[in-house]
Amino acid sequence: MKRKPSTEATAAWIRLMRVQSRVLDCVEQDLKKAGFPPLAWYDALLELSRAPSGEMRPVELEKQMLIPQYSTSRLIDRLVDEGLAVRRECKIDKRGQFVEITEAGRELQKKMWGAYSAAIEKHVGSKLSDTDALKLCGLLDRLGCSCSDARPAAVAKEGVPAR
Amino acid sequence: MKRKPSTEATAAWIRLMRVQSRVLDCVEQDLKKAGFPPLAWYDALLELSRAPSGEMRPVELEKQMLIPQYSTSRLIDRLVDEGLAVRRECKIDKRGQFVEITEAGRELQKKMWGAYSAAIEKHVGSKLSDTDALKLCGLLDRLGCSCSDARPAAVAKEGVPAR
DNA sequence: GACTATTTCATGCAAATGCATTTAGTCACG
DNA sequence: CGTGACTAAATGCATTTGCATGAAATAGTC
Numbered sequence: 001m002k003r004k005p006s007t008e009a010t011a012a013w014i015r016l017m018r019v020q021s022r023v024l025d026c027v028e029q030d031l032k033k034a035g036f037p038p039l040a041w042y043d044a045l046l047e048l049s050r051a052p053s054g055e056m057r058p059v060e061l062e063k064q065m066l067i068p069q070y071s072t073s074r075l076i077d078r079l080v081d082e083g084l085a086v087r088r089e090c091k092i093d094k095r096g097q098f099v100e101i102t103e104a105g106r107e108l109q110k111k112m113w114g115a116y117s118a119a120i121e122k123h124v125g126s127k128l129s130d131t132d133a134l135k136l137c138g139l140l141d142r143l144g145c146s147c148s149d150a151r152p153a154a155v156a157k158e159g160v161p162a163r
Numbered sequence: 164m165k166r167k168p169s170t171e172a173t174a175a176w177i178r179l180m181r182v183q184s185r186v187l188d189c190v191e192q193d194l195k196k197a198g199f200p201p202l203a204w205y206d207a208l209l210e211l212s213r214a215p216s217g218e219m220r221p222v223e224l225e226k227q228m229l230i231p232q233y234s235t236s237r238l239i240d241r242l243v244d245e246g247l248a249v250r251r252e253c254k255i256d257k258r259g260q261f262v263e264i265t266e267a268g269r270e271l272q273k274k275m276w277g278a279y280s281a282a283i284e285k286h287v288g289s290k291l292s293d294t295d296a297l298k299l300c301g302l303l304d305r306l307g308c309s310c311s312d313a314r315p316a317a318v319a320k321e322g323v324p325a326r
Numbered sequence: 327g328a329c330t331a332t333t334t335c336a337t338g339c340a341a342a343t344g345c346a347t348t349t350a351g352t353c354a355c356g
Numbered sequence: 357c358g359t360g361a362c363t364a365a366a367t368g369c370a371t372t373t374g375c376a377t378g379a380a381a382t383a384g385t386c
Contacts, residue, residue: 004280004284005287006288008291008296008297009284009291009293010280010283011296012287012297012299012300013287015299015300016182016183016186016287016299016303017187018307019179019303019304019306019307020179020183020184021229022229022306022307023176023179024180058334058335059333059334059335066181066184068373068374068375069336070336070337070374070375071372071374073334073335073337074336074372077336090334093382094381095334095380095382096335117167117173118167120168120173121167121168123306124168124172124173124175124176124179124306125168125169125173127305128175128302128306130169130171130172133171133172133174133175134174135298135302136175136179136299137174137175139291139295139298139299139302140175140178142291142295143182143185143186143287143291144182220364221364221365222363222364231345232366233343233345233366233367234342234344235365236365236366236367237342237343237366237367256351256363257350257351257352258350258351258363258364259351259363260364
Protein backbone atom coordinates (compact mmCIF):
# COMPACT_ATOMS: atom_id res chain seq x y z
CA MET A 1 0.00 0.00 0.00
CA LYS A 2 2.76 2.39 -0.65
CA ARG A 3 4.03 1.41 -4.04
CA LYS A 4 5.81 4.09 -5.98
CA PRO A 5 4.14 5.43 -9.08
CA SER A 6 5.59 4.52 -12.45
CA THR A 7 7.56 7.25 -14.15
CA GLU A 8 4.82 7.31 -16.77
CA ALA A 9 2.16 8.00 -14.19
CA THR A 10 4.34 10.63 -12.64
CA ALA A 11 4.92 12.29 -15.97
CA ALA A 12 1.19 12.30 -16.60
CA TRP A 13 0.59 13.89 -13.22
CA ILE A 14 3.03 16.66 -13.96
CA ARG A 15 1.53 17.36 -17.34
CA LEU A 16 -1.93 17.38 -15.93
CA MET A 17 -0.99 19.95 -13.32
CA ARG A 18 1.09 22.16 -15.52
CA VAL A 19 -1.00 22.12 -18.63
CA GLN A 20 -4.28 22.82 -16.94
CA SER A 21 -2.88 25.61 -14.83
CA ARG A 22 -1.44 27.19 -17.91
CA VAL A 23 -4.52 26.76 -20.05
CA LEU A 24 -6.82 27.93 -17.32
CA ASP A 25 -4.64 30.93 -16.83
CA CYS A 26 -4.78 31.82 -20.49
CA VAL A 27 -8.53 31.52 -20.61
CA GLU A 28 -9.03 33.52 -17.44
CA GLN A 29 -6.76 36.21 -18.76
CA ASP A 30 -8.67 36.41 -22.01
CA LEU A 31 -11.91 36.81 -20.13
CA LYS A 32 -10.48 39.41 -17.85
CA LYS A 33 -9.06 41.35 -20.74
CA ALA A 34 -12.50 41.37 -22.27
CA GLY A 35 -13.71 42.97 -19.07
CA PHE A 36 -15.54 39.98 -17.66
CA PRO A 37 -15.66 38.55 -14.14
CA PRO A 38 -13.92 35.28 -13.24
CA LEU A 39 -14.92 31.94 -14.68
CA ALA A 40 -16.50 30.85 -11.44
CA TRP A 41 -19.18 33.47 -11.94
CA TYR A 42 -19.89 32.11 -15.36
CA ASP A 43 -20.22 28.60 -14.09
CA ALA A 44 -22.62 29.64 -11.42
CA LEU A 45 -24.72 31.71 -13.80
CA LEU A 46 -24.82 28.86 -16.25
CA GLU A 47 -25.97 26.37 -13.66
CA LEU A 48 -28.63 28.75 -12.48
CA SER A 49 -29.83 29.53 -15.99
CA ARG A 50 -30.15 25.85 -16.71
CA ALA A 51 -32.24 25.12 -13.69
CA PRO A 52 -35.83 24.51 -14.80
CA SER A 53 -37.24 27.58 -13.09
CA GLY A 54 -34.03 29.59 -13.13
CA GLU A 55 -33.54 29.01 -9.45
CA MET A 56 -31.81 26.43 -7.35
CA ARG A 57 -30.65 25.71 -3.83
CA PRO A 58 -27.15 26.74 -2.83
CA VAL A 59 -26.50 23.14 -1.89
CA GLU A 60 -27.18 22.08 -5.44
CA LEU A 61 -24.96 24.74 -6.86
CA GLU A 62 -22.26 23.64 -4.51
CA LYS A 63 -22.47 20.06 -5.70
CA GLN A 64 -22.46 21.02 -9.35
CA MET A 65 -19.52 23.30 -9.05
CA LEU A 66 -17.40 21.20 -6.73
CA ILE A 67 -16.51 24.10 -4.51
CA PRO A 68 -16.75 24.26 -0.73
CA GLN A 69 -19.89 25.40 0.99
CA TYR A 70 -18.62 28.71 2.29
CA SER A 71 -17.27 29.47 -1.12
CA THR A 72 -20.67 29.01 -2.69
CA SER A 73 -22.22 31.18 -0.05
CA ARG A 74 -19.90 34.03 -0.80
CA LEU A 75 -20.06 33.61 -4.53
CA ILE A 76 -23.82 34.03 -4.29
CA ASP A 77 -23.26 37.13 -2.18
CA ARG A 78 -21.26 38.66 -4.99
CA LEU A 79 -23.73 37.70 -7.69
CA VAL A 80 -26.50 39.24 -5.65
CA ASP A 81 -24.45 42.37 -5.02
CA GLU A 82 -24.06 42.78 -8.75
CA GLY A 83 -27.71 42.20 -9.42
CA LEU A 84 -27.06 38.99 -11.33
CA ALA A 85 -29.08 36.85 -8.97
CA VAL A 86 -31.52 37.22 -6.11
CA ARG A 87 -32.11 35.17 -3.00
CA ARG A 88 -35.58 33.82 -2.55
CA GLU A 89 -37.20 32.32 0.44
CA CYS A 90 -37.57 28.56 0.43
CA LYS A 91 -40.98 27.66 1.78
CA ILE A 92 -40.53 23.94 1.95
CA ASP A 93 -37.35 24.17 4.00
CA LYS A 94 -37.05 27.24 6.10
CA ARG A 95 -33.37 26.93 6.80
CA GLY A 96 -32.61 26.93 3.11
CA GLN A 97 -33.25 29.31 0.26
CA PHE A 98 -33.46 29.53 -3.47
CA VAL A 99 -31.15 31.51 -5.65
CA GLU A 100 -32.66 32.81 -8.83
CA ILE A 101 -30.83 34.22 -11.79
CA THR A 102 -31.96 37.65 -12.98
CA GLU A 103 -32.35 38.93 -16.51
CA ALA A 104 -29.03 40.73 -16.11
CA GLY A 105 -27.53 37.46 -15.02
CA ARG A 106 -28.75 35.68 -18.10
CA GLU A 107 -27.46 38.41 -20.31
CA LEU A 108 -24.05 38.38 -18.76
CA GLN A 109 -23.86 34.63 -19.08
CA LYS A 110 -24.60 34.84 -22.77
CA LYS A 111 -22.17 37.64 -23.37
CA MET A 112 -19.45 35.80 -21.51
CA TRP A 113 -20.02 32.70 -23.57
CA GLY A 114 -18.88 34.62 -26.60
CA ALA A 115 -15.50 35.40 -25.11
CA TYR A 116 -15.31 32.13 -23.29
CA SER A 117 -15.95 29.92 -26.28
CA ALA A 118 -13.45 31.89 -28.30
CA ALA A 119 -10.88 31.31 -25.59
CA ILE A 120 -11.56 27.59 -25.53
CA GLU A 121 -11.16 27.39 -29.25
CA LYS A 122 -7.97 29.39 -29.11
CA HIS A 123 -6.31 27.51 -26.29
CA VAL A 124 -7.71 24.02 -26.73
CA GLY A 125 -9.68 23.52 -29.91
CA SER A 126 -7.04 24.84 -32.22
CA LYS A 127 -4.40 22.55 -30.77
CA LEU A 128 -6.23 19.28 -30.97
CA SER A 129 -8.11 17.40 -33.66
CA ASP A 130 -11.57 16.27 -32.72
CA THR A 131 -10.51 12.68 -32.44
CA ASP A 132 -7.60 13.60 -30.23
CA ALA A 133 -9.87 15.68 -28.07
CA LEU A 134 -12.06 12.64 -27.66
CA LYS A 135 -9.10 10.47 -26.76
CA LEU A 136 -8.07 13.02 -24.20
CA CYS A 137 -11.55 12.98 -22.73
CA GLY A 138 -11.46 9.24 -22.45
CA LEU A 139 -8.16 9.17 -20.67
CA LEU A 140 -9.07 11.97 -18.31
CA ASP A 141 -12.37 10.36 -17.46
CA ARG A 142 -10.52 7.40 -16.09
CA LEU A 143 -8.96 9.60 -13.48
CA GLY A 144 -12.38 10.86 -12.57
CA CYS A 145 -14.06 9.12 -9.72
CA SER A 146 -11.33 8.63 -7.21
CA CYS A 147 -12.14 10.71 -4.17
CA SER A 148 -15.23 10.83 -2.08
CA ASP A 149 -17.68 12.88 -4.11
CA ALA A 150 -17.79 12.18 -7.80
CA ARG A 151 -19.74 13.93 -10.48
CA PRO A 152 -20.45 12.43 -13.88
CA ALA A 153 -18.82 15.30 -15.71
CA ALA A 154 -21.54 17.28 -17.43
CA VAL A 155 -21.90 17.08 -21.17
CA ALA A 156 -21.28 20.33 -22.97
CA LYS A 157 -24.19 21.74 -24.88
CA GLU A 158 -23.73 25.37 -25.58
CA GLY A 159 -22.72 26.67 -22.26
CA VAL A 160 -20.02 24.60 -20.62
CA PRO A 161 -19.93 24.22 -16.92
CA ALA A 162 -16.21 24.44 -16.68
CA ARG A 163 -15.08 23.56 -13.27
CA MET B 164 -10.97 34.76 -35.44
CA LYS B 165 -13.91 33.95 -33.30
CA ARG B 166 -14.87 30.48 -34.39
CA LYS B 167 -16.66 28.38 -31.85
CA PRO B 168 -14.87 25.40 -30.41
CA SER B 169 -16.01 21.95 -31.42
CA THR B 170 -18.01 20.10 -28.83
CA GLU B 171 -15.10 17.69 -28.58
CA ALA B 172 -12.71 20.46 -27.70
CA THR B 173 -15.18 21.83 -25.23
CA ALA B 174 -15.62 18.46 -23.61
CA ALA B 175 -11.87 18.10 -23.35
CA TRP B 176 -11.64 21.50 -21.72
CA ILE B 177 -14.23 20.58 -19.13
CA ARG B 178 -12.55 17.32 -18.34
CA LEU B 179 -9.20 18.97 -18.05
CA MET B 180 -10.50 21.50 -15.54
CA ARG B 181 -12.60 19.16 -13.51
CA VAL B 182 -10.27 16.20 -13.40
CA GLN B 183 -7.19 18.12 -12.46
CA SER B 184 -8.95 20.09 -9.78
CA ARG B 185 -10.27 16.91 -8.32
CA VAL B 186 -7.01 15.00 -8.52
CA LEU B 187 -5.01 17.90 -7.17
CA ASP B 188 -7.44 18.23 -4.34
CA CYS B 189 -7.08 14.59 -3.45
CA VAL B 190 -3.32 14.74 -3.47
CA GLU B 191 -3.19 17.93 -1.45
CA GLN B 192 -5.56 16.45 1.07
CA ASP B 193 -3.44 13.34 1.42
CA LEU B 194 -0.40 15.46 2.05
CA LYS B 195 -2.19 17.62 4.55
CA LYS B 196 -3.54 14.61 6.39
CA ALA B 197 0.00 13.34 6.66
CA GLY B 198 0.88 16.63 8.34
CA PHE B 199 2.81 18.16 5.46
CA PRO B 200 2.79 21.67 4.04
CA PRO B 201 1.24 22.47 0.67
CA LEU B 202 2.59 21.11 -2.60
CA ALA B 203 4.03 24.46 -3.58
CA TRP B 204 6.52 24.14 -0.77
CA TYR B 205 7.55 20.77 -2.05
CA ASP B 206 8.07 22.08 -5.53
CA ALA B 207 10.20 24.92 -4.31
CA LEU B 208 12.29 22.67 -2.09
CA LEU B 209 12.77 20.23 -4.92
CA GLU B 210 13.92 22.90 -7.32
CA LEU B 211 16.31 24.25 -4.75
CA SER B 212 17.68 20.84 -3.86
CA ARG B 213 18.31 20.14 -7.51
CA ALA B 214 20.24 23.30 -8.09
CA PRO B 215 23.94 22.43 -8.43
CA SER B 216 24.99 24.24 -5.28
CA GLY B 217 21.64 23.97 -3.53
CA GLU B 218 20.95 27.59 -4.16
CA MET B 219 19.27 29.61 -6.86
CA ARG B 220 17.93 33.02 -7.69
CA PRO B 221 14.33 33.79 -6.91
CA VAL B 222 13.86 34.69 -10.56
CA GLU B 223 14.87 31.19 -11.53
CA LEU B 224 12.55 29.62 -9.05
CA GLU B 225 9.80 31.78 -10.36
CA LYS B 226 10.34 30.61 -13.90
CA GLN B 227 10.50 26.97 -12.91
CA MET B 228 7.38 27.07 -10.86
CA LEU B 229 5.29 29.25 -13.13
CA ILE B 230 4.05 31.42 -10.33
CA PRO B 231 4.05 35.22 -10.19
CA GLN B 232 6.95 37.15 -8.82
CA TYR B 233 5.36 38.35 -5.60
CA SER B 234 4.18 34.86 -4.95
CA THR B 235 7.69 33.52 -5.13
CA SER B 236 8.89 36.25 -2.86
CA ARG B 237 6.41 35.34 -0.18
CA LEU B 238 6.86 31.62 -0.59
CA ILE B 239 10.53 32.11 0.12
CA ASP B 240 9.61 34.16 3.16
CA ARG B 241 7.71 31.21 4.53
CA LEU B 242 10.42 28.70 3.77
CA VAL B 243 12.92 30.93 5.50
CA ASP B 244 10.61 31.41 8.48
CA GLU B 245 10.46 27.66 8.88
CA GLY B 246 14.18 27.23 8.56
CA LEU B 247 13.90 25.31 5.32
CA ALA B 248 15.91 27.81 3.33
CA VAL B 249 18.12 30.81 3.85
CA ARG B 250 18.63 33.95 1.85
CA ARG B 251 22.17 34.64 0.75
CA GLU B 252 23.68 37.73 -0.65
CA CYS B 253 24.31 37.77 -4.36
CA LYS B 254 27.66 39.34 -5.03
CA ILE B 255 27.47 39.51 -8.76
CA ASP B 256 24.15 41.35 -8.77
CA LYS B 257 23.50 43.44 -5.72
CA ARG B 258 19.82 43.88 -6.29
CA GLY B 259 19.33 40.13 -6.36
CA GLN B 260 19.98 37.31 -3.92
CA PHE B 261 20.41 33.60 -3.66
CA VAL B 262 18.12 31.26 -1.85
CA GLU B 263 19.76 28.18 -0.43
CA ILE B 264 18.04 25.09 0.86
CA THR B 265 18.99 23.98 4.36
CA GLU B 266 19.53 20.49 5.69
CA ALA B 267 16.08 20.64 7.24
CA GLY B 268 14.74 21.64 3.86
CA ARG B 269 16.31 18.66 2.18
CA GLU B 270 14.97 16.33 4.81
CA LEU B 271 11.47 17.66 4.51
CA GLN B 272 11.58 17.32 0.76
CA LYS B 273 12.57 13.69 1.04
CA LYS B 274 9.97 12.91 3.65
CA MET B 275 7.29 14.58 1.61
CA TRP B 276 8.22 12.57 -1.42
CA GLY B 277 7.15 9.46 0.43
CA ALA B 278 3.63 10.70 0.93
CA TYR B 279 3.56 12.52 -2.36
CA SER B 280 4.57 9.60 -4.51
CA ALA B 281 2.10 7.40 -2.72
CA ALA B 282 -0.62 9.92 -3.49
CA ILE B 283 0.34 10.05 -7.15
CA GLU B 284 0.21 6.32 -7.38
CA LYS B 285 -3.11 6.21 -5.63
CA HIS B 286 -4.82 8.92 -7.62
CA VAL B 287 -3.15 8.58 -11.00
CA GLY B 288 -0.91 5.55 -11.35
CA SER B 289 -3.47 3.04 -10.22
CA LYS B 290 -6.02 4.32 -12.71
CA LEU B 291 -3.93 4.26 -15.83
CA SER B 292 -1.75 1.74 -17.58
CA ASP B 293 1.72 2.92 -18.46
CA THR B 294 0.92 3.18 -22.11
CA ASP B 295 -2.21 5.15 -21.41
CA ALA B 296 -0.27 7.46 -19.16
CA LEU B 297 2.09 8.05 -22.04
CA LYS B 298 -0.75 8.74 -24.42
CA LEU B 299 -2.15 11.20 -21.96
CA CYS B 300 1.21 12.92 -21.73
CA GLY B 301 1.37 13.21 -25.47
CA LEU B 302 -2.04 14.77 -25.77
CA LEU B 303 -1.52 17.16 -22.93
CA ASP B 304 1.82 18.26 -24.28
CA ARG B 305 0.12 19.53 -27.37
CA LEU B 306 -1.81 21.98 -25.29
CA GLY B 307 1.43 23.09 -23.78
CA CYS B 308 3.03 26.08 -25.35
CA SER B 309 0.16 28.39 -26.07
CA CYS B 310 0.60 31.46 -23.94
CA SER B 311 3.55 33.74 -23.60
CA ASP B 312 5.99 31.86 -21.40
CA ALA B 313 6.37 28.19 -22.07
CA ARG B 314 8.38 25.65 -20.22
CA PRO B 315 9.38 22.29 -21.63
CA ALA B 316 7.73 20.35 -18.83
CA ALA B 317 10.44 18.83 -16.71
CA VAL B 318 11.09 15.14 -16.85
CA ALA B 319 10.37 13.31 -13.66
CA LYS B 320 13.28 11.59 -12.04
CA GLU B 321 12.58 10.84 -8.46
CA GLY B 322 11.25 14.09 -7.26
CA VAL B 323 8.61 15.53 -9.52
CA PRO B 324 8.27 19.23 -9.89
CA ALA B 325 4.54 19.25 -9.95
CA ARG B 326 3.28 22.60 -10.90
C1' DG C 327 -43.74 15.78 22.35
C1' DA C 328 -38.77 16.19 24.09
C1' DC C 329 -34.02 15.34 22.74
C1' DT C 330 -30.32 14.50 19.89
C1' DA C 331 -28.27 14.33 15.42
C1' DT C 332 -28.05 16.28 10.99
C1' DT C 333 -28.57 19.54 7.34
C1' DT C 334 -28.41 24.37 5.44
C1' DC C 335 -26.34 28.43 5.26
C1' DA C 336 -23.63 32.50 7.18
C1' DT C 337 -19.60 34.56 9.27
C1' DG C 338 -15.25 35.96 12.15
C1' DC C 339 -10.72 35.54 11.72
C1' DA C 340 -6.25 34.31 9.99
C1' DA C 341 -3.69 33.26 5.99
C1' DA C 342 -3.02 33.62 1.05
C1' DT C 343 -3.49 36.05 -3.38
C1' DG C 344 -3.58 39.65 -6.91
C1' DC C 345 -2.29 44.08 -8.22
C1' DA C 346 0.15 48.19 -8.35
C1' DT C 347 3.90 50.48 -6.62
C1' DT C 348 8.43 51.18 -4.47
C1' DT C 349 13.27 50.54 -3.78
C1' DA C 350 17.59 49.39 -5.34
C1' DG C 351 20.73 48.06 -8.56
C1' DT C 352 22.20 47.28 -13.56
C1' DC C 353 22.66 48.34 -18.35
C1' DA C 354 22.93 50.93 -22.76
C1' DC C 355 24.28 54.78 -24.94
C1' DG C 356 25.39 59.37 -25.91
C1' DC D 357 30.19 60.10 -16.20
C1' DG D 358 24.99 61.06 -16.60
C1' DT D 359 20.57 59.96 -17.79
C1' DG D 360 16.75 57.05 -19.03
C1' DA D 361 15.11 52.35 -19.62
C1' DC D 362 15.02 47.98 -17.50
C1' DT D 363 15.37 44.11 -14.08
C1' DA D 364 15.21 41.96 -9.18
C1' DA D 365 12.80 41.78 -5.32
C1' DA D 366 9.70 43.48 -1.56
C1' DT D 367 5.53 45.46 0.20
C1' DG D 368 0.91 48.02 1.18
C1' DC D 369 -3.62 47.31 0.40
C1' DA D 370 -7.87 45.25 -1.02
C1' DT D 371 -9.93 40.95 -2.15
C1' DT D 372 -10.32 36.05 -1.68
C1' DT D 373 -9.68 31.80 0.55
C1' DG D 374 -9.70 28.22 4.25
C1' DC D 375 -11.13 26.75 8.57
C1' DA D 376 -13.80 26.45 12.38
C1' DT D 377 -17.74 27.72 14.38
C1' DG D 378 -22.49 29.48 14.94
C1' DA D 379 -27.46 29.86 14.25
C1' DA D 380 -31.61 28.14 12.53
C1' DA D 381 -34.43 24.56 10.84
C1' DT D 382 -35.44 19.65 10.02
C1' DA D 383 -35.29 14.61 10.81
C1' DG D 384 -35.09 10.72 13.52
C1' DT D 385 -35.95 8.26 17.84
C1' DC D 386 -37.81 6.79 21.88
